[in-house]
Amino acid sequence: MEEEKVLLASPKRYYIGTIGCQMNVADSQRLASELENLGYQPTDQAEAADVIVLNTCVVRQRVEDKVYGRLESLSHLKERKPEAVIGLMGCLVGVKNPSPLQRRFPFVDVFMPPSEPKLLLEFLKTREFDLTAQQLERQELKRRYQLQDNEFILPINEVGKLVSAYVPIIYGCNHVCTFCIIPYRRGRERSSPMGEIVAEVRSLAIQGVKEVTLLGQIVDRYGYDVLEGSDLADLLRAIHDIEGVIRIRFLTSHPSYMADKLLDTVAELPKVCEHIEVPIQAGDDNVLLRMKRGYTVDDYRALIARIREKIPGVSIATDIIVGFPSETEEQFMNTYDLLKELKFDVVHVAKFSPRPNTVAARWPDDVSPEEKARRRKLLDDLQAEIAGQINAQLLGQTVEVLVEAQHKGKWKGRTRTNKLVFFEDKRDQLGKLVNVRITWTGPWSMQGEVAQ
Numbered sequence: 001m002e003e004e005k006v007l008l009a010s011p012k013r014y015y016i017g018t019i020g021c022q023m024n025v026a027d028s029q030r031l032a033s034e035l036e037n038l039g040y041q042p043t044d045q046a047e048a049a050d051v052i053v054l055n056t057c058v059v060r061q062r063v064e065d066k067v068y069g070r071l072e073s074l075s076h077l078k079e080r081k082p083e084a085v086i087g088l089m090g091c092l093v094g095v096k097n098p099s100p101l102q103r104r105f106p107f108v109d110v111f112m113p114p115s116e117p118k119l120l121l122e123f124l125k126t127r128e129f130d131l132t133a134q135q136l137e138r139q140e141l142k143r144r145y146q147l148q149d150n151e152f153i154l155p156i157n158e159v160g161k162l163v164s165a166y167v168p169i170i171y172g173c174n175h176v177c178t179f180c181i182i183p184y185r186r187g188r189e190r191s192s193p194m195g196e197i198v199a200e201v202r203s204l205a206i207q208g209v210k211e212v213t214l215l216g217q218i219v220d221r222y223g224y225d226v227l228e229g230s231d232l233a234d235l236l237r238a239i240h241d242i243e244g245v246i247r248i249r250f251l252t253s254h255p256s257y258m259a260d261k262l263l264d265t266v267a268e269l270p271k272v273c274e275h276i277e278v279p280i281q282a283g284d285d286n287v288l289l290r291m292k293r294g295y296t297v298d299d300y301r302a303l304i305a306r307i308r309e310k311i312p313g314v315s316i317a318t319d320i321i322v323g324f325p326s327e328t329e330e331q332f333m334n335t336y337d338l339l340k341e342l343k344f345d346v347v348h349v350a351k352f353s354p355r356p357n358t359v360a361a362r363w364p365d366d367v368s369p370e371e372k373a374r375r376r377k378l379l380d381d382l383q384a385e386i387a388g389q390i391n392a393q394l395l396g397q398t399v400e401v402l403v404e405a406q407h408k409g410k411w412k413g414r415t416r417t418n419k420l421v422f423f424e425d426k427r428d429q430l431g432k433l434v435n436v437r438i439t440w441t442g443p444w445s446m447q448g449e450v451a452q
Contacts, residue, residue, distance in 0.1 A: 014040040015049035019067055020057025022251070023115070023215050024090055026166035028055045031089070031117040032155035038124055042155060046077060049084065051124065056090035058181055061353035067092055071105060078107040085109050087120045091185035095172075114186045115171055145206050153203055160208040163404045163431045164247075167204070169197050169235065170216035174225075175254065177281075178292045179321065181355035182217050189218075189225045198238050205244030210431050211402055212239065214250040220257035233265040240269045246433065247402060247416070251277040252319075255295045255303050263310040274311050275418040278303070279319035279348075283338030284331040287324055292359070297338060304342055315417035317346035320379060323372035324352045325363040332375050339382060345390055345417070347383040349376050387443035391419065394438045398451045401436045403429040420445040 014035045018028040032042065035051065046052050052074060058064040074086055089112040093101060098111040110120045141159060154162060172187040173180070201212050214235070216222060223229035230238075232250065239248055248271050255278055266272045282288050285296050307314055320335060339347060351372040354361040367375075401413040401421045410422045411429050422445060423436050436448035 011041045012039060012050045013043040013048055014051040014053070015043050015046045016053045016055060017046065017070060018055045019063060019070070020055065020059070020090065022166045022213065023168055023217075024055050024057060026168050026215060027089070027115050027117070028053075029155065029158070029165070030153055031055075031120075033153055034117060034121055035124075036155055038121070042157060046074070047081070051085045051087065051120075052077070053087040053089055053120065056088065056092035058091045058185060058355070060350060061355075064092070071108075075105070075107050085120075085124065087112060089117065089120075090114050091181070094185040095187040096184075115168065153200060154207050154209075158207075161430070162207075162209055163402065164211040164213065165204050165209045166215050167197065167200055167212050168192070168215045169232075170219065170222045170225075173217040174221075175218060175294075176292065178290060178359035179281075179324065179352065179355065181358055184357045186217070189221060191223050191225050191229065194223075194230050194235055194238060197235060198242070201239050201245060202242050205242055208431065210245065211247035211249065212245060214239075214248070216250075217252070218254040218257060219250050220253045220259070220262060231259075231261070233259075233262045236262075236265050236269060236272055240271050246271060248272045249275060249418075253278040255280065255293075255300050258303060258307070260306070260310070263307060267311045273416045273418065274314045275317070275416070276307055276311070276314060277317040277346075278307075280338070281319060281321050282324065282327075282331070283320075283335030284327075287327055287331050287335075290326070290360075291321075291324065297334075301338075301342070313417065315345035315419070316342075317348070317418075318344050319348045319350070321350050321352050322375040322379065323367035325360055325366060327352075327367055336378060336382065339379060339386070343386050343390065344383070345387060345419075347379065349379045349383075351376055384443040388441070391441040391443065391446060394419070394446065395441050396438065398435050398437045399448075401434050401448075403432055403434055405430070421448055422446070423448045423450060425450050 014032070016028045016032055018024050031053065040051060043049050054067070054070055054074065056067045058067065078084060078086055086108050087110040088101070088105065088108045091114055093111050093113055095113045101111060110123050112119050141156060170189055170191045172189045173183045174189045176183050204212060220232055222232040222235060236248060239245065253276060258278060280300050281291055281293060283297055288296065304316065307316060322332065352367070354365050399415045399421065401415055403411050403413040405412050407422065410424050412420065412422055413434070414420055421436055435451040437451045438446050438448045440447040
């Protein structure tokens, strides 16, 4: 009995550090749930953990450098605490042989490809220990929500509290843009079966999630790898019928695969939000050709016009890379002029950095860091002006906000068009749809008050 009391008072703990995209966030969330199923409890301090996982991204050199910095600190932690289990997961590991990483980071116990935590779980199952308070709490939640272990997607501290969740539906990428490392690290496209996705979304809804965002490197290509398989539009219809889910989003799209069937489905289904993320990457045909994107600027113009025609009131986000190899000032200004013309709600601007094994990495990185920074600032300043003008049109209007969290004494949520809104209210509004009258607007967020 004494030994059991000690075990319950000193549970095994896990820490997951996540660097990167929404896909990594979803992967970490599911890994956390699996670790809790083994009896581990979360901690926000790596030093206090028995299992430490770093979920990595290498899409930009700056991000990869951050990963290496975190690994350096973990090596020192392993020296001080050799019994700790350290796992490395994500795009740094990739889908190929991890031997070079194993030689470089010998202190890492388990190397996991993106979205594949099984190696760590199998490693930990060999280290059996008695039932912990975490497992007891999890069993109670399973009874309450009537879930099996494989249906328990969220960590315990997020059950009933997480309003919006990411759901990967297609892994990897077949497109092989000349600048992108994702196909080399996440492998070829693999669509999850529709039944599994629907079951996962239904489970998330039971656990309190109100909004799901379907994820894919090119999410529009869902089902392309399955002979006579269902596509993204079919999947949206299947998810739309799930009780408890009140909003559905998806990202990221590709201009070449946004079919009219998908746009018509977004326009038709009330739960699917009027927000599209469709990167162009550059506003010059020669740069797009070197990027191997597969469309022209005029193709993209026509797509944006079609989206706006089919989905009234839609907000559109795009991505831009500045300083691509051999990009001239004239070519950059073509991008600047296109953004000025099309007036997006959101523009994510990144400076080009060569990624190993990509075609673009073989070319001279001939735009200086100072010039890349100048071009990025020009686009950021332009977009701040455009977004400010778009959001200012909502001043005095009432918008529907799904409340996601509290932030500095205010409730924080998003509109259907993905605009961030803050407002004050003494009532518990978490997870609720609230009508908010906008009293202040800026380019990146808005303030409001509960509409009477």
